Amino acid sequence: TWTTGSIVEEQVAAIRAQVGSRRAICALSGGVDSAVAAALVNRAIGDQLTCVYVDHGLMRKGETEQVEKDFVAATGARLRLVDASERFLTALKGVSDPEQKRKIIGREFIRVFEQAQAELIAEAGAAGEDVAFLVQGTLYPDVVESGGGTGTANIKSHHNVGGLPEDIEFELVEPLRQLFKDEVRMVGQELGLPDEIVQRQPFPGPGLGIRIVGEVTRERLDLLREADAIVREELTAAGLDREIWQCPVVLLADVRSVGVQGDGRTYGHPVVLRPVTSEDAMTADWSRLPYDLLARISTRITNEVPDVNRVILDVTSKPPGTIEWE
Numbered sequence: 626t627w628t629t630g631s632i633v634e635e636q637v638a639a640i641r642a643q644v645g646s647r648r649a650i651c652a653l654s655g656g657v658d659s660a661v662a663a664a665l666v667n668r669a670i671g672d673q674l675t676c677v678y679v680d681h682g683l684m685r686k687g688e689t690e691q692v693e694k695d696f697v698a699a700t701g702a703r704l705r706l707v708d709a710s711e712r713f714l715t716a717l718k719g720v721s722d723p724e725q726k727r728k729i730i731g732r733e734f735i736r737v738f739e740q741a742q743a744e745l746i747a748e749a750g751a752a753g754e755d756v757a758f759l760v761q762g763t764l765y766p767d768v769v770e771s772g773g774g775t776g777t778a779n780i781k782s783h784h785n786v787g788g789l790p791e792d793i794e795f796e797l798v799e800p801l802r803q804l805f806k807d808e809v810r811m812v813g814q815e816l817g818l819p820d821e822i823v824q825r826q827p828f829p830g831p832g833l834g835i836r837i838v839g840e841v842t843r844e845r846l847d848l849l850r851e852a853d854a855i856v857r858e859e860l861t862a863a864g865l866d867r868e869i870w871q872c873p874v875v876l877l878a879d880v881r882s883v884g885v886q887g888d889g890r891t892y893g894h895p896v897v898l899r900p901v902t903s904e905d906a907m908t909a910d911w912s913r914l915p916y917d918l919l920a921r922i923s924t925r926i927t928n929e930v931p932d933v934n935r936v937i938l939d940v941t942s943k944p945p946g947t948i949e950w951e
């Protein structure tokens with residue numbers, strides 16, 4: 626029968642057969658799929674796997690720690706953390722255009738990952754080992770969408786460590802290829818990953834970088850992180866995590882409005898709440914959150930987050946609005 630335990634056993638055996646005594650690399654994104662794929666491969670080959678996590682500084686509060694501490698504690702996986710936040714912020718300086726932001730973040734991400742990868746390969750090579758595999762969290766719907774192909778990934782290295790070949794060819798390890806999202810979550814649970822990772826809602830790769838309307842700066846990221854943490858905390862406390870697909874919180878950094886707080890006039894920024902209900906993110910409806918919950922969130926954000934003096938609710942469906950603002 627098709628039990629979660631049997632899926633794990635079967636995949637562990639398949640991964641061992643595929644990788645043998647060689648080594649594998651996995652990029653962790655903080656998302657469910659890469660975490661479960663990595664945990665599965667780690668169960669199979671242990672220290673022959675190295676996970677690489679690029680911290681671009683655009684994650685939400687606590688998310689990097691979830692990977693750094695909770696994921697490692699739950700799996701014992703060998704992790705290489707690359708703190709690249711300074712580099713991303715520098716590259717994003719002065720950029721407000723959403724497409725431009727996405728391009729820059731994507732480009733920097735690949736460069737940083739490839740650099741870490743090249744270093745790992747060089748180190749393994751010095752020890753006489755062969756890094757031949759790249760782990761990917763490809764799911765069944767991704768396989769169907771892309772026509773079912775599998776095989777190798779050809780990674781071009783822009784930042785090669787001296788002496789490495791220009792192109793490194795990896796064989797792919799894709800242990801989730803037969804699974805749907807809910808099955809991936811069950812496998813993750815079976816492998817002992819915490820709920821914060823396994824039940825995580827979707828979050829865009831470019832992170833908070835596309836939830837600041839305007840230029841991305843460290844100060845603005847800090848504000849948004851605080852507001853976002855309050856929203857997530859209150860949604861969880863209200864028991865709405867499963868009902869809501871996701872709830873982006875957006876900082877309108879280029880907009881200011883007048884307010885009054887305590888004895889003084891304020892001139893701060895609004896944040897937008899974008900709670901949506903959806904099946905697959907292709908279409909979405911705005912979530913009818915209880916008024917009391919909205920009131921609590923609004924009070925907390927304006928009290929606890931400096932420089933934010935207004936909370937706005939987005940009541941647009943998709944279409945015509947997208948889920949994210951950028």
Ligand code: XMP
Pocket residue numbers: 727827828829830831871906943946947948949950
């Ligand atoms: P939109 O805004 O297009 O979002 O309605 C649909 C879903 O995709 C997520 N999203 C992204 N995910 N990289 C990602 O990995 C991206 O650049 C990106 N843009 C949007 C979004 O959070 C929603 O779940």
